[in-house]
Amino acid sequence: MSAMRFLLLAVAFVCLSVLTSGVAVPPGAIEPHCDQSDMAHGCPRLWAPVCGTNGQSYDNECFLCLDMQKKKTPIFITKRGTCESSGDHLFID
Numbered sequence: 001m002s003a004m005r006f007l008l009l010a011v012a013f014v015c016l017s018v019l020t021s022g023v024a025v026p027p028g029a030i031e032p033h034c035d036q037s038d039m040a041h042g043c044p045r046l047w048a049p050v051c052g053t054n055g056q057s058y059d060n061e062c063f064l065c066l067d068m069q070k071k072k073t074p075i076f077i078t079k080r081g082t083c084e085s086s087g088d089h090l091f092i093d
Helices: 002-020 061-071
Strands: 050-052 077-080
Touching: 050 061
Parallel strands: none
Antiparallel strands: 050 077
C-alpha cells in the first residue's frame, strides 16, 4: 500500500511542477531575454530583426518584449531575422 501512496504523491508532484512552471517554450522557439532589455527607457534603434511566434517581425528583441508586455501574452522568437510572410516591422514608441 505504501508503494501506491508514493506513486500517487510522485504523480501529484509532477503535475504541480508542470502547472506552476509558467509557459512552456514551443519546440524550436527561443525565449526572449526581456530581463536584459531596459524597456522603461525605450528600445535601442538597433537593427537586429527577430521573428515572433505570432508571425510578426520585430526590429530587435526589445521591441518583441515590449509588444509581449503590452499584449500580456507570451511571444517567443521563431528565428533571428525577419519573418518570411511579414513585410512590416514593429517599432513601438
